Amino acid sequence: MKYLITLLGILFVSSPITHAQADTCQKEPPSGLSPLAAYSIFYENYRSGDYEFALDYGRWLICAKPEKLEGNPRFSLLTQYDRMVTIYQEIGNSKEDPTLKAAYIDTAETLLNESLELFGDEPKSRFDIIFTRGRFYQQNYNTIDNGLQKAYSDYETLFEIDPKRAVSMGDGYYLRQALNNIIDQDRTEDAQNFIDNVKPHAEGDALEFIEEKQQEILGSPEEQIAYYTPLLEEDPNNLDALRALEGAYESLDDRDKLKEIKLKLNDLDPSYDSALDLAELARSNANYNEAVRFYQQALDRATDDSQRKEMYLSLADMNINLGKLSIAKEQVQKALQIDPNDGTSLIKMATIYGAAVSQCTEDRTLEAADKVVYWVVIDYLNKAKQVDSSVANSVNQQLSTYQDVTPNSEDKFFTLNLENGDTITVDGSLNNCYSFINETTTVR
Incomplete structure (x- = not known):
């Protein structure tokens, strides 16, 4: 049952200090006090947590609705609404009688709704009030009919007002609450619209959560393709649709379609x-x-x-x-x-020179002059291991292969006329196909 208690013309809960409200609300400060004095009493008791005493003076503020308060240039009526919500909520939660508790909580809800009507025209204020109301619903869901659903609905509204701000709040807590609730209600189209709205503003864990929920909504890659293809036909520059299709075609290993999508992404969002x-x-x-x-x-x-x-x-x-x-x-x-000193780069140079021998001898037998190139290959492998210990294992696996095909004694002394310790240049003088190498090595 809803215990609707408005501030105008409906009975307020009585206590030793608070009393029944008359048919018309009190637009003059209590006890004949000046507005500034009455406000001061309200504020001091609110600040000290004496909510029962502050209530009577606060009801006057909400009834009279002064936009300004002479003597207090920082006065804000919206702030007084916030304080009165806190007062009714705190008093209500202190009551053991469930009827009294519900009455106070209901009045706080009424104040939040009235605050939204009065101050919700500007987006930032509307966002702040709806956020406050959403938290109020969540905190008091045991007392408010359908309280949790009201909270989740308010959180969802935050993302309509300012998705960038909402995404960053509470380390993504409100994002998760809002989106999970939409999905739990099987509102698939709303969930997709929500994701499309917030995804450009998300990063890190928030973006990962959104992408997980996207998969949950759309299901199989085929379903994703069925959903996003018409969107891309309507808007060929839709980056979100392109990225979703990229993932779907990759999952299906459809290389032709995947390439088509990647080409479009590279044209539209080059990086x-x-x-x-x-x-x-x-x-x-x-x-x-x-x-x-x-x-x-x-x-x-x-x-x-x-x-x-x-x-x-x-x-x-x-x-x-x-x-x-x-x-x-x-x-x-x-x-x-x-x-x-990058070992990988040095190994790559050795690989190039090794490939030169294979290329040069593709249609003939390996000769002594060709084997000289492998000394240069070994030079680069040894240097890679010396300057970059992370590649030592890779180098050791290759060294023996090349050492086995370097010039033997007969090649050196009889064919090439070389002695150990001699210097030799690997270039076109060995064979024209080695002219690009132009590296010097030592006979060994």
């Missing part, structure tokens, strides 16, 4: 990540020329040296696969300019 996604997709499809194009885009959009180094190494990989070893070497050299 390092969007270009890198396309490069990795092309790489996984062994489309190395296309991968080069998108790795270069990612490189152009890189924001720090770490990203740039990674893109140079990825470009080197693609050019190795394409047989463009001199270009691959240039990319690794640029990576080493950023970090001369």
Whole structure:
């Protein structure tokens, strides 16, 4: 049962200090006091927690509704409404009689609703009052009919007024309460509209929660595609729809559709990540020329040296696969300019020189001159291990393979006319296909 008690013309709960309200509310301060004196008594008793005594003076303030108070330039009628809500709530919660408790709580609710009517025209004030009312409903849900649902409804309204502010409140608590309630009511369309409204303002845990709920709402990738495809047809620039479809097609491993979506995202919202996604997709499809194009885009959009180094190494990989070893070497050299002691880059250079031997001897037998290149490969592997201990295991696994194919004694002394300790340059003098290497090594 609802114990509706308004402040105008309806009986207030009696106590030794509070008394029945007359048919018309008291628009003059009690006991013939001046407005400032009556307010001072109200405020001091409110501040000290003597809510029963403050109540009589507070009812006058709510009835008279003074917009200003001479002698107190900081006076705010909205603040007095907030205080009176607290007074009625605290007195009500102190009552053992459930009827009295409900009456006081009901009056506090009435004050909140009246406050919203009086001061809710401006968005910030409306937001603040509805937030206060939502918390009031949640705190007193045992006394208020359908209290929890009223609270969740108010929290939902906050996201309509100011989604950015609402998302950040309570470390996402109100976001979770509002969205969970919508989903629990099977209001799927409302839930999706809610997500579309708040997602641009979310990050971190809040964004992760929203994405989990998005999956819960839409279910399977097929259902997601069915939902978002018409939205994209209506608005081809809908980034949220594109990102949702990207995830759905990735789940289904539909590479053609996935590439189509990624291309649109890269055009509409170009970034390092969007270009890198396309490069990795092309790489996984062994489309190395296309991968080069998108790795270069990612490189152009890189924001720090770490990203740039990674893109140079990825470009080197693609050019190795394409047989463009001199270009691959240039990319690794640029990576080493950023970090001369990066073991991965040094290993990559060794890989390029090893690939040069394979490329040069593709249609012929390995000769003594070809084997000289492996000394340079070993030089780079040893340097990688020396300057970067994190790659030691990888280097050790490769070293024996290359050491087994370096020039033997016969190659050195009879074919190449070399002595241990001699210096030799690996370039076009060994074979034209090694001209791009141009590295010096020591006979051993």
